[in-house]
Amino acid sequence: MIALVDCNNFYASCERVFKPSIKYLPVVVLSNNDGCVIARSNEAKELGIKMGAPIFQIEKFCEQHQVQIFSSNYTLYGSLSNRVMKTLANFTPNIEVYSIDEAFLDMANWLDKDLVQYSVQIKKTVQQHVGIPVSIGVAPTKTLAKMANRYAKKNNRVFGVHVVQTANEIEALLTQTAIGDVWGIGTQHRKKLLLNGVKTAADFVQLSEEWVRKNLTVVGQRMLNELKGIPSIAWEELPPPKKVICTSRSFGELLTQKEDIAQAVANHANKCAVKLRKQKSCAGVVQVFIHTNNFRTQDKQYYPSITIQMPIATNSSSEIIGYALKGLNIIFKTGYNYKKAGVIVLDIVPETQVQYGLFDSVDRVKDKQLMVSYDKINALFGTDLVRFAAQGFSKRWRLKQEKLSPCYTTRLSDVYVIKR
DNA sequence: TCTGGGGTCCTAGGACCC
């Protein structure tokens, strides 16, 4: 049996942990640049605020209904996520952290227990230790556990737990789940299935394997098995190293000058290098792209990108910044209003398997030492205290974050002071 | 004025090889 533990309205719940005064008020969290709604408390959902709604369209409505609006604070959410996962890890040796707010727990060791009781205990412990409400679904496969979790969230808000074990329980769950709500069915597959009369998960499991294979590829075939109670999705305790790493952002304002965009690109390139070093990998290829804003129909549009093969795979910030800026130089054209820039690194290999070149002119030993020190210092201070010249200090490209909450758990000056 | 960011997996089709 597998449990899926999912934090309820995670970002919105995080904002409440250190601000109990908004516990019963509707809360929404915005995407980067304060663009659109990406998380909502139950109260906000009940008001009819839609996922992805652009905030400028609903600002007035929010004011009327006392909706508490926050810029996204990933430092805070990441930190609280770690606390949740640590708490969960105390319950089972086998945990797969699936995303920032979800984890699968292997329940094989607890089959002699009452799984409902045990799940309620897990939920209470997370609430007590971290202050985040979770829902728990328990079932024989990951896909069914997801489904059970969804059911718990919807129908059992008090205990937030749903366990399906017997064939009858599974059957009942499948019957009550609309096809579009199955994990792995998006809008396109949903459309196709509805056209073929498949309305629920129960209808789906009646389909022939051939039909599913032909229309939904092997991915659909796996889903079919999972829904029938046959585990077909691998268990991954350690996240596999990333094959592609991307860092991109919209700018806080439209930019026209190459110098401003170059600073953004340098920052993104550095972030990619940091991510590479963190997973002990090197990349052989860098891509750079810039975008105009396609919502502005009055503007000329331009979406260039460039792929650069580096002579030797690397994770050095200075090298990757250098190549990224070279790329920008080639694709940048004046006369456009740019909205976004990004850097992607790919052809990723483990640090230990880099092919060195005969005519390499870079002092890699020295560079490596520099990067180690760089990472150490910035890890110590928890910010990017040390910076590369190309990153600059311009604020022009930076995010709009007008409603940012404090970093209660990661920045000393933001920690709560309790008066005695 | 204002519309997110970062990933994965799969397939089809072309290039290329023997």
Next chain:
DNA sequence: TCTGGGGTCCTAGGACCC
């Protein structure tokens, strides 16, 4: 007149997820 067969690798694009 006739124009193989089997394979790999790579890329772009589609679909999905949180």
